[in-house]
Amino acid sequence: MAEYLENNPDRGDEATIAAVKRKVNFLRDLADMDKAIEAMDKIGNFAAKLRENHSKEFDDCALYHVLAGSGIAPGRECTMLDFSGEDSVAAFIDRLEAEMSKEKR
Numbered sequence: 001m002a003e004y005l006e007n008n009p010d011r012g013d014e015a016t017i018a019a020v021k022r023k024v025n026f027l028r029d030l031a032d033m034d035k036a037i038e039a040m041d042k043i044g045n046f047a048a049k050l051r052e053n054h055s056k057e058f059d060d061c062a063l064y065h066v067l068a069g070s071g072i073a074p075g076r077e078c079t080m081l082d083f084s085g086e087d088s089v090a091a092f093i094d095r096l097e098a099e100m101s102k103e104k105r
Contacts, residue, residue: 013062013081016090020066023093027100039100043067046092053087063089 027039047068051058058064062078065071067089072078082089 016081017062017066020063020090020093023097024066024069027093027096030100035100039096042096046089050083050087050089054083061089067093 024043027043028036030036030039047064050061050064050067054061057080060079061083062072062080063082065078
């Protein structure tokens with residue numbers, strides 16, 4: 001997902017948000033409850049890291065809200081889709097999904 005976003009910057013934000021939302025839901029709904037709890041712990045820790053690293057702008061990031069499960073207030077628009085580099089939500093979710101899928105086998 002993150003690599004796709006880098007190679008296709010013109011892709012709509014709504015499609016990206018929907019794709020990340022599907023992956024987060026997949027991780028929350030893992031059949032193995034221990035894996036689902038582990039995934040949610042990692043998601044919570046990553047969200048906390050983002051709040052710490054981006055204390056002034058995390059609330060303006062659409063994918064942060066998808067990750068944290070918080071809604072965007074009606075009438076409010078986020079000014080960015082995702083963070084860059086190691087703080088990219090899309091990249092984190094890709095890595096976590098791959099990790100959980102690999103361990104599932």
